[in-house]
Amino acid sequence: MIRRAVLHDATSFDDALTSGDLSHLNDDTADLVRTAQALTRSAMAEPSLEFRAGLRDTLMAEAADVLVAQPHAAPTEPTTITAEPGRPVRRRLVGLTAALVTAVGSVGMISSSATAVPGDVLYPIKQGVESVQLTLHRGDTARGEFQLDQARERLAEASWLDAHDQDDRVAEVLETFTSQASAGSSDLFAAYGVERDTQSIDTVNDFAAGAAVMLGTMSDDLPADAQAALASAADAITGLASQASVLCTACSPAELSSLIAAVDAAVKNSDAATSTSEGSAPDSTPGSVTVPKTDSNGSPAKQPAKQPAKTPATPVPTPTSLKELTDPLIGGLLGDENQEGLVPSVLDGLLGGKN
Amino acid sequence: MRVDSSALSAGDASALPCPDSDKSAVAQADDEPTNAFSADYRPPGSGQHGHDPEAIRLRALVDLAKEGDCEAFGQLYDHYITGIFRFIYYRVGSKQLAEDLASETFVRGLRSIQRFSWQGKDFGAWLTTIARNLITDHFKSSRSRLEFTTDTIPEGRTAADSPEVEVLTLMSNEMLSEAVNALPPEQRDCILMRFMQGLSIAQTAAAIGRSEGAIKQLQLRAVRSLASSMPPDIR
Numbered sequence: 001m002i003r004r005a006v007l008h009d010a011t012s013f014d015d016a017l018t019s020g021d022l023s024h025l026n027d028d029t030a031d032l033v034r035t036a037q038a039l040t041r042s043a044m045a046e047p048s049l050e051f052r053a054g055l056r057d058t059l060m061a062e063a064a065d066v067l068v069a070q071p072h073a074a075p076t077e078p079t080t081i082t083a084e085p086g087r088p089v090r091r092r093l094v095g096l097t098a099a100l101v102t103a104v105g106s107v108g109m110i111s112s113s114a115t116a117v118p119g120d121v122l123y124p125i126k127q128g129v130e131s132v133q134l135t136l137h138r139g140d141t142a143r144g145e146f147q148l149d150q151a152r153e154r155l156a157e158a159s160w161l162d163a164h165d166q167d168d169r170v171a172e173v174l175e176t177f178t179s180q181a182s183a184g185s186s187d188l189f190a191a192y193g194v195e196r197d198t199q200s201i202d203t204v205n206d207f208a209a210g211a212a213v214m215l216g217t218m219s220d221d222l223p224a225d226a227q228a229a230l231a232s233a234a235d236a237i238t239g240l241a242s243q244a245s246v247l248c249t250a251c252s253p254a255e256l257s258s259l260i261a262a263v264d265a266a267v268k269n270s271d272a273a274t275s276t277s278e279g280s281a282p283d284s285t286p287g288s289v290t291v292p293k294t295d296s297n298g299s300p301a302k303q304p305a306k307q308p309a310k311t312p313a314t315p316v317p318t319p320t321s322l323k324e325l326t327d328p329l330i331g332g333l334l335g336d337e338n339q340e341g342l343v344p345s346v347l348d349g350l351l352g353g354k355n
Numbered sequence: 356m357r358v359d360s361s362a363l364s365a366g367d368a369s370a371l372p373c374p375d376s377d378k379s380a381v382a383q384a385d386d387e388p389t390n391a392f393s394a395d396y397r398p399p400g401s402g403q404h405g406h407d408p409e410a411i412r413l414r415a416l417v418d419l420a421k422e423g424d425c426e427a428f429g430q431l432y433d434h435y436i437t438g439i440f441r442f443i444y445y446r447v448g449s450k451q452l453a454e455d456l457a458s459e460t461f462v463r464g465l466r467s468i469q470r471f472s473w474q475g476k477d478f479g480a481w482l483t484t485i486a487r488n489l490i491t492d493h494f495k496s497s498r499s500r501l502e503f504t505t506d507t508i509p510e511g512r513t514a515a516d517s518p519e520v521e522v523l524t525l526m527s528n529e530m531l532s533e534a535v536n537a538l539p540p541e542q543r544d545c546i547l548m549r550f551m552q553g554l555s556i557a558q559t560a561a562a563i564g565r566s567e568g569a570i571k572q573l574q575l576r577a578v579r580s581l582a583s584s585m586p587p588d589i590r
Contacts, residue, residue, distance in 0.1 A: 014575075
């Protein structure tokens with residue numbers, strides 16, 4: 001309140017000083033205005049005429065050397081000559097320019113970040129953009145498909161890192177891949193449970209087949225942690241394929257067959273890597289599965305279907321008949337010689353059958 | 356649209372090609388009917404604002420000078436020299452020293468004008484900032500301290516005043532300088548810029564680096580302090 005009153009007094013004083021109208025002021029303030037007016041009237045000192053002329057001549061002589069002719073500043077002159085010369089116009093132009101540059105820069109940066117790989121400066125931006133994009137996807141199907149796309153991107157990044165001898169980041173990327181693949185597939189399975197649309201299962205199967213191909217092309221000389229992550233990813237793919245086959249027995253059996261062979265190769269590769277890392281001769285393990293190397297362009301040197309060396313030693317049963325497809329489902333629910341089964345396990349838990 | 360400095364001259368002042376301009380500064384000084392720093396300028400802050408023709412003319416002159424037009428700078432000099440001189444003179448109290456510092460102010464302004472940007476600062480405020488810094492540097496140096504001790508007494512009126520002015524003038528330059536320099540630094544500079552030099556509130560705010568509202572409050576405090584330090588008969 002006091003501050004406002006002070007500002008009001010100061011404004012009234014200045015207004016009276018400018019207008020010369022003291023009628024609305026109290027006596028004290030009017031005296032101050034008169035003092036200021038006296039100050040202004042008294043300050044009459046001026047430089048001598050000789051000094052003015054001499055300095056002007058000096059300046060004009062120096063100006064000929066100092067003032068370099070510059071190109072006509074087109075943007076500024078109209079604003080100074082025309083009736084709207086003030087700072088606001090300039091500020092608006094500066095603001096608009098800054099906003100435009102920021103927008104273009106942001107778009108360019110986001111666009112550039114799309115091709116970033118782990119370790120790049122722009123990679124965090126890529127991750128941030130993906131997170132935002134994920135929040136924009138509504139519904140299990142949309143979210144699941146987008147997360148599988150993200151998982152594909154992680155796999156491509158892992159393959160690129162592997163091809164460019166940047167193996168130290170492969171493990172982390174593969175772990176992210178596994179997480180995103182599981183999350184996306186889970187969403188799609190949930191969508192299938194509600195909508196019974198086989199497209200959701202087909203999407204998972206296609207993803208798993210593609211992922212298995214990519215995993216199969218990873219080199220066999222990855223660091224131990226990357227090998228473990230690779231094995232974990234392969235397990236996840238196998239699990240997804242199995243779950244897909246359980247949920248939808250009529251979904252794309254041919255693709256599933258190709259998928260299982262490739263996934264098994266990846267699993268075997270990871271097993272071999274694990275045994276190699278545990279053995280004393282890491283790079284000469286007899287009977288280890290050779291994984292096709294990528295060529296100089298980073299693309300697979302061989303197609304998975306033409307890789308006899310990747311034929312699984314203990315193949316996962318290829319679902320060529322309805323019985324073979326339904327058996328895992330029944331086994332998973334009721335149990336068989338390999339597993340306890342979901343129903344017996346739950347009943348044991350409820351009735352205290354175990355322990 | 357290209358504007359020549361000759362078209363922007365005040366009154367009948369005609370710009371001649373630089374550097375052969377033989378136009379006398381005295382003659383030009385007589386052609387300053389709207390000079391914000393001339394003796395006719397009253398009250399402070401009424402010029403240099405908004406869209407008045409004089410402000411537009413000055414902006415155009417600055418732009419032309421930045422592009423290399425010597426005569427445009429000459430006209431800017433004619434416009435600002437009195438105000439800059441007064442600001443320095445009432446601060447240092449010596450005519451000779453004020454002329455030296457005013458010379459240095461304009462030389463520096465000339466050498467830097469092509470780097471001058473309108474953003475956030477009026478040209479007059481920019482010149483005043485140069486002068487203010489020069490004064491500060493002057494008082495900081497030991498040489499200037501010695502000089503000040505021997506040349507600190509203001510020299511009274513320097514211009515040949517008319518009898519009317521003599522009668523109307525209430526305070527001598529000596530009294531003014533002493534009273535103003537007894538104020539705290541910001542109040543002192545505010546008084547110098549507003550009432551000696553004739554800068555507007557906006558220009559003073561730009562030169563001191565404060566908001567316009569802060570300058571209005573500073574101005575009132577400064578006038579109050581000054582009034583309390585002066586004899587009642589003068590007030």
